[in-house]
Amino acid sequence: MSKDLRALADELNDAFAKADLPARLRLFRDALDGQIVFTTSLGIEDQALTRAIRTQDLDVAIATLDTGRLFPETYDLWAKTEEQYGFRIKPYYPQAEAIQALVADQGINGFYYGLDMRKACCNVRKVEPLGRALAGAQGWVVGLRGDQSDHRSHLRFVEFDEARGLIKASPLLDFTRDDVAAYCEANDVPVNALHEKGFVSIGCAPCTRAIKPGEPERAGRWWWESEDKKECGLHVAADGSLLRAKELAQS
Template identity: 60%
Template sequence: MSAELKSAAAADVPGRLRAASGLISGRLVFTTSFGIEDQLIAHHIFTQRLPIDVVTLDTGRLFPSTYTLWQETEERYGVRIRAFYPDAQAVAGMVADQGINGFYYSKDARLSCCEVRKVEPLKRALAGAAGWITGLRADQSGNRSAVRFADWDAGRGLLKVAPLFDHRRDDVASECTKLDVPINALHAEGYLSIGCAPCTRALQPGEPERAGRWWWETDEARECGLHVRADGKLVRNVAA
């Protein structure tokens, strides 16, 4: 990892994105779920016209408001956001085996659903990429507390960049308001972290930010598999 990329962690978010796009040789991919962090990152990518592929994973179970925001974002910035979808046969086989909402009944079933609807499409989205930009923040959960600006993702063989790694949620929300960035209407209803509709609920007073994701599970370090190793732990490798 270059010294220039390491030093870019001291820049502001637009500067971090410019550094990543200029210093990482090869295709650079930003995966957006249209959460508030991703919307701020997308704003800077689109307004700076950076050579970064912006893609999304359409699981087929997203909230209607997420699809509305997807349309609004494309119209606001004059872009098209490429979608990667789960394999239809894999979805059909999974539903035939565990039922349409079988993920409620066991963690293995839930992880299987995440694998089919998110993890496998991500592999296709990142195929051939040299760098992956994400909306991870260190204060999102205890499991993400060690997130830094740039990590080498050994499992995928690419650099993983988190330009908002040191931002608080309030910082992100303030920037979105200042820049008039479109955000999901569900954020105002207590949905701070938004994923698939069946697996996301609004937070109760005092709950941590990601408590509404897979809320029926007791494991506090709940993840879908996009950012974890085979042992379920967050990918934390050589960091900038």
């Protein structure tokens, strides 16, 4: 099965390069027999994808990871998105016992004091819930863009995610942020109010700040860490590298 999925990922990757956003999503849905899950963080890219999925009535489950540390503006947008598109985003929450153990061990904001502590928090609040969100899925849609970071520039439109045994699609990979913003404006897509305040990439409130002029997009995420460590674990291999970057290094 994995060999078939690898070949299918290659075929879809080539097809995505010649298609627009709605067509990419239709291609992905039509190519897979099993469940497809789109995990939204309610950032501007994910809002564009939500609109493209819902307006085409595609059979794609839309889920989000509620870490318990999100901004109030993110929850407001969550409600507005459900109202505008007439559906419910399925939430996945951290396990209560795991959160209790994490906070008992490192304190409520222990993630500021070491990379291992921050990764432990991300694992409990995001990575483990993601595993439940993707359980049984054959396809996964994400809002990654290639120009968000040097690491992400090595990704392809469609990858076989060996660790999860599914195909992962990034339909916005060749979009710029301006492209996404123009799509949202043209289609009356609701976006997070924090974007107008300099918050470009929005995650958990304690780990996100507005960026300064000239800073890269993801500078506001985990700003106390070095630039080469800024991934939460959702899009990395077991050794911490992005999957495509790892493959390139071994080729």
